[in-house]
Structures are given as C-alpha cells and as structure tokens.
Amino acid sequence: MIKDIPIIAEQAQQPRRTNPLAHVFDELMNFARSRSLFMLHYCTGCGAIELPPAMTSRFDMERLGIQPMVTPRQADILLVTGYVSIKTLKRIILTYEQMGSPKHVIGICSCTVNGGMYWQSYATAKKLDEYLPVDLYIAGCMPRPEAVISGLQKLIDNIKHGKSDNWKDYYQRYDHYLGNQQHLFGNNWQTPTDVIGEAREYGLFGPQTLGQHTELLESVQKPLQPLEMKL
Amino acid sequence: MRPENYQAINHPPSHEYELNFGPNHPGIEGNYALKVKLQGDQVVEAHADGGYLHRGFEKLMEGRLWIQNIALVPRICVPDPVPMEMAYSLAVEELGGLEVPIRAQWIRVMQLELSRIAAHLFTFGGHAATTGMYTTMYWGVADRDLFLDLFEELTGGRVYHIYNIPGGVRRDIPDGYLDRVTSTLDYLESRLPDYDNLFFTNQVFVKRATGTGTMTQQQALEWGVTGPNLRATGLKLDVRRDDPYLVYDEIDFDIATEEAGDAWARTLVRRKELQQSIRIVRQVIERLPSIGGPIRCPIPNPLAWNVPAGEAYARIDSSKGEVAYYVVSTGGDKPYRVHVRGPSSMHAVQVLENLVTGGRLEDVAQIMFSLDACPPEVDR
Numbered sequence: 309m310i311k312d313i314p315i316i317a318e319q320a321q322q323p324r325r326t327n328p329l330a331h332v333f334d335e336l337m338n339f340a341r342s343r344s345l346f347m348l349h350y351c352t353g354c355g356a357i358e359l360p361p362a363m364t365s366r367f368d369m370e371r372l373g374i375q376p377m378v379t380p381r382q383a384d385i386l387l388v389t390g391y392v393s394i395k396t397l398k399r400i401i402l403t404y405e406q407m408g409s410p411k412h413v414i415g416i417c418s419c420t421v422n423g424g425m426y427w428q429s430y431a432t433a434k435k436l437d438e439y440l441p442v443d444l445y446i447a448g449c450m451p452r453p454e455a456v457i458s459g460l461q462k463l464i465d466n467i468k469h470g471k472s473d474n475w476k477d478y479y480q481r482y483d484h485y486l487g488n489q490q491h492l493f494g495n496n497w498q499t500p501t502d503v504i505g506e507a508r509e510y511g512l513f514g515p516q517t518l519g520q521h522t523e524l525l526e527s528v529q530k531p532l533q534p535l536e537m538k539l
Numbered sequence: 540m541r542p543e544n545y546q547a548i549n550h551p552p553s554h555e556y557e558l559n560f561g562p563n564h565p566g567i568e569g570n571y572a573l574k575v576k577l578q579g580d581q582v583v584e585a586h587a588d589g590g591y592l593h594r595g596f597e598k599l600m601e602g603r604l605w606i607q608n609i610a611l612v613p614r615i616c617v618p619d620p621v622p623m624e625m626a627y628s629l630a631v632e633e634l635g636g637l638e639v640p641i642r643a644q645w646i647r648v649m650q651l652e653l654s655r656i657a658a659h660l661f662t663f664g665g666h667a668a669t670t671g672m673y674t675t676m677y678w679g680v681a682d683r684d685l686f687l688d689l690f691e692e693l694t695g696g697r698v699y700h701i702y703n704i705p706g707g708v709r710r711d712i713p714d715g716y717l718d719r720v721t722s723t724l725d726y727l728e729s730r731l732p733d734y735d736n737l738f739f740t741n742q743v744f745v746k747r748a749t750g751t752g753t754m755t756q757q758q759a760l761e762w763g764v765t766g767p768n769l770r771a772t773g774l775k776l777d778v779r780r781d782d783p784y785l786v787y788d789e790i791d792f793d794i795a796t797e798e799a800g801d802a803w804a805r806t807l808v809r810r811k812e813l814q815q816s817i818r819i820v821r822q823v824i825e826r827l828p829s830i831g832g833p834i835r836c837p838i839p840n841p842l843a844w845n846v847p848a849g850e851a852y853a854r855i856d857s858s859k860g861e862v863a864y865y866v867v868s869t870g871g872d873k874p875y876r877v878h879v880r881g882p883s884s885m886h887a888v889q890v891l892e893n894l895v896t897g898g899r900l901e902d903v904a905q906i907m908f909s910l911d912a913c914p915p916e917v918d919r
C-alpha cells in the first residue's frame with residue numbers, strides 16, 4: 309500500500325486568467341464560502357455523540373455559520389465522526405463523490421487518524437487519509453465539543469485564506485486513492501460516479517489522475533444504466 | 540370529486556418498491572440501516588441491515604489484559620456507557636472473588652442512575668425530533684450536558700468514564716460534589732413540568748405516538764424485549780428489583796409500568812423512570828456521607844493479573860434494557876471469551892422489523908427511537 313501523506317500535486321495546466329481582478333474575485337468567493345458551511349455528519353462512530361451538544365444550545369455551532377445538512381449534494385463539509393468500518397467506508401466514499409466541489413473532509417476522533425482504540429481490529433479501516441483527502445483532523449477520544457468547534461474555526465480560517473483545497477488532490481491523484489480503495493475492497497470496487505470525467509470538467513486532470521488502478525477500474529466497470537422507473 | 544364517488548385504487552404488486560432507510564439518514568439512530576419494502580407509504584416488509592459499526596469487540600477483548608478491557612467496554616453502547624463498565628466489572632469481580640467495599644457500591648449506584656437520566660434525556664430529544672419537535676431536542680441535549688458536567692468532575696471524562704474497575708471505583712467523590720448533584724437534580728425536577736407541556740402531553744406527539752408500534756406482552760416476551768420497552772407492556776420486570784446487584788435491595792423505588800405497549804407508553808415509562816432515578820440518587824446522597832471505608836479493595840498488580848479460571852455471568856438493568864456479560868477465564872492474564880448480551884441487538888433487529896411492518900413510512904423513525912435502540916451495541 310502506498311503510504312505517503314497526501315500533498316497537493318503541482319497545479320495542472322489551467323487556462324491563463326487574464327482578468328486583473330481575478331484574485332479579488334477569488335478572495336471574495338473564499339470569504340463567502342467560509343461563512344456559510346453546510347455540514348453532512350456521517351455518524352460513523354462514537355464521536356458522533358459529541359455533535360448534538362456542539363450543535364444545540366450550549367455550544368451552538370450555528371453562530372459560526374455552520375449548519376447540519378441532510379443530503380450530500382448540498383453539503384460542503386463531510387464530517388467523519390469516528391472509526392470507519394470497511395462497510396461504512398464504502399458508503400463514505402460514495403457520499404464524498406456525490407458532494408459538489410469545493411468540499412472538505414474533517415476526520416473527528418483518533419480512530420480516523422490512526423485506528424485509535426481499534427488498531428488491531430479486523431473490521432475497521434485505520435487511516436482515513438489513505439482513502440479520502442482529509443482537510444483537518446480533530447484528534448481525541450472523543451474530542452470535546454469545544455475541540456470540534458475550534459477545529460471548525462480552523463477550517464473556516466483555512467477556507468478564507470484559500471488553503472483548504474485538498475479536494476483538488478482527489479482529482480489530481482485519483483489513481484493513488486483508487487489504488488488504496490481497491491486494496492481494501494477488492495478489484496471489483498467501483499462507484500456510480502465519474503471522477504475522471506469530473507476531473508476533466510474542473511480542469512484538474514493531472515498526470516497522476518490516470519494510472520494502473522484506473523485501468524483496472526475501466527476493465528471491470530459496468531456501464532451505468534439509467535434506473536428503470538415504473539409506475 | 541365527491542367522497543362517495545371516490546374509489547381507492549388497488550395498486551398492482553408492481554407498485555411495491557424498496558427504499559434504503561439509512562445508514563446516512565437524519566431519521567435513523569446512528570449508523571444503521573433498514574431496507575423497507577413499500578406500497579404507497581405502507582411498509583410491507585422490513586429488513587434490518589446492521590454491521591456498519593462492527594469492530595469485533597469480543598475478539599478484541601480476548602487480546603487485551605483484564606484491566607485494559609475496562610477502556611474498551613464503554614464504547615459498546617455510546618449514549619449509556621456506564622452499565623457496560625459496571626456489568627463487566629461485576630463479572631470479573633465474581634471470577635476473582637473480590638469483595639467490593641460498601642462505599643464503592645453506593646457510588647456505583649449513583650453513577651448508574653445519573654447515566655440513566657442522561658441517556659433518557661438524550662432519547663427524549665431524539666424521539667421528539669422524529670415527530671418534528673426540535674425544541675425538545677435542544678432542551679434535552681442541553682440538560683443532559685449538565686449531567687455530563689457532573690460526570691466530568693467525578694471521573695474526568697464527559698462521555699466515557701472508565702471509572703469502575705474490578706474491585707471498586709477509581710477515585711472518591713470530590714468535596715461538595717453531592718451538593719452539586721442535588722442542585723442539578725433540583726433543576727431537572729423544576730424543568731419536568733416544562734417538558735410535560737412541551738412534549739409528553741403535546742397533542743402532536745400524543746396523537747402520533749398512540750397506537751404506533753404496538754406490541755403485546757406475549758410478543759414482547761417472545762422477542763426477548765427487556766427493560767423499559769418490556770415494562771411498557773405492563774410487566775413489572777426489573778433486574779434491579781428481581782435480581783438485585785450492588786445495593787439496590789436497600790433502596791426504595793417503584794418500577795414504572797404502562798399497559799398499552801405502544802410508542803407513547805414506552806416514552807411514558809421512561810418519563811416515570813426519570814423521576815424514580817432522581818429518587819434513587821437522592822437516597823444515595825442521603826446515605827453516602829455516613830458510609831466510610833475504602834473505595835476499592837486491593838487487587839493484584841493489574842498488569843500481571845491472572846484471574847482465576849471459571850465463568851461468570853453478570854446482568855444489570857440499563858436505560859435500554861438488560862445488559863449482561865458472560866466472561867470465561869482459563870486462569871490467564873486475558874479473558875478467554877467475553878460475550879456481551881446487549882438489549883439493542885433484540886430491539887433493533889427482530890422487534891423493529893416486526894413493529895415497522897404494516898405501519899407507515901413516517902413512523903419508522905419514531906418506532907426506532909421509541910425502542911431506544913443503540914446501533915453500536917447491535918453491531919459491536
């Protein structure tokens with residue numbers, strides 16, 4: 309398994325921007341984004357129990373502009389709250405791929421960092437950042453609501469300064485992530501989303517987007533069929 | 540169209556469709572899923588789909604020392620972790636022949652009941668949210684936090700305490716702690732009328748919960764239902780009374796029951812239990828200052844502790860139902876086998892499947908919350 313820490317690869321060739329006000333616009337967008345975050349909290353593990361206190365009256369994360377959201381397609385942040393069993397990890401990856409960019413992943417709890425209490429368990433995936441580009445970890449077993457909120461504040465700062473764009477890494481080094489996923493789930497692993505197509509669409513197609521793992525994916529991939537609707 | 544002209548269409552079977560309810564769904568408790576087959580919004584068939592939280596606890600415990608497992612067991616049931624530590628400790632004490640000092644037993648009772656209060660407040664919040672009343676959720680979670688503060692002062696942890704070890708408890712109560720418990724209980728009692736107005740007698744809730752997810756006493760016994768859910772069918776069965784552990788036989792309390800066996804009855808039983816728990820903790824506060832002595836008995840070096848060979852079964856009543864541990868030792872420094880009997884593995888699988896079938900889609904979440912099942916304990 310490839311073990312290196314995700315580092316954003318060099319920018320792929322992007323169309324040159326000629327507008328002199330482009331970066332002003334970017335800053336404005338980043339500011340707006342950082343102030344209105346919708347969070348999808350996938351309750352994967354025990355850390356989820358500290359989220360209701362963080363969201364409700366006592367700690368109240370809504371004052372930071374962060375609100376829970378129920379569908380992945382409208383969410384900006386994916387909170388992974390605790391250990392991820394292999395069965396859950398498949399759902400998390402599918403959820404993540406459905407979210408619209410820009411998107412951010414936060415790993416709450418030590419279990420997402422290195423396996424935590426369950427380092428020797430046969431049923432859990434140990435390091436979340438091998439499978440998804442994680443923006444921020446909030447360590448602790450379990451982190452207190454204050455820690456969760458300060459972590460989210462850190463994320464807000466990062467987004468405001470344009471430093472939190474690990475989601476691009478998923479497109480630029482898709483082969484790496486896909487390889488780790490295949491290692492865990494077997495060679496038949498596929499999701500009904502088209503990450504490579506999206507990478508082209510966003511202009512994030514990098515030299516490491518394609519590789520041996522995506523070739524394997526292509527050889528086993530079943531073409532997507534439209535759902536049969538009957539009434 | 541006039542109502543007398545209206546004829547309901549009998550849908551052909553092709554109108555049945557399958558819906559994945561969960562695992563990432565706001566109406567489901569934790570990381571758990573149900574596959575429901577629907578006809579319109581009537582549930583025809585339901586299958587529980589667990590395993591999202593499986594960690595292989597029973598296997599992990601075989602690989603760790605007796606004392607290390609204390610840190611592992613509370614993770615089995617997250618909203619109500621104290622009974623897990625307690626049942627495991629009781630089983631190991633029985634194996635090792637340890638005599639727990641009286642003072643530690645009273646402290647344990649206090650901790651168990653505080654945990655029950657916290658868990659019930661959390662459940663009310665979740666249950667109210669499934670019927671669209673979010674204020675109760677905000678109140679319940681905020682009031683639960685006061686109890687977590689008490690735990691934090693006593694044990695150092697908000698949710699996971701790791702406070703009970705075989706032989707007693709880890710440390711004595713801090714100065715003035717009992718006064719703070721009293722004032723928190725006073726506060727909760729003064730809030731109960733508000734909760735009644737907001738939730739328990741609210742017609743939105745009463746109308747939706749009456750008759751939803753009804754089970755008879757006979758069914759409940761056949762399906763292995765325990766705890767408040769069983770008491771809601773009219774059976775006065777409580778491990779605290781029938782097979783007393785710790786010092787519950789010296790404590791005066793009533794067993795809350797209801798007759799109807801539906802979601803409403805189950806919630807009312809919990810509401811009554813809240814008051815009984817307050818009563819129990821008040822008795823502990825009265826008795827504790829007059830009981831001196833140590834808070835734990837001497838145990839061998841915990842890192843090289845060979846618990847004598849044998850098997851032990853310890854059961855206690857948690858806020859979710861009956862929790863039991865079956866522990867086997869072969870005289871080594873690690874357990875040979877630990878089996879956890881959690882109440883939710885019955886409530887969230889066969890009971891839920893049966894109660895949901897025939898009901899309506901919008902009641903699925905409510906039934907699940909009214910059973911107060913705890914998914915991490917189903918999957919373990």
Ligand code: SF4
Binds near residue numbers: 353389416
């Ligand atoms: S770090 Fe601790 S609290 Fe968080 S998921 Fe792991 S065991 Fe649970």
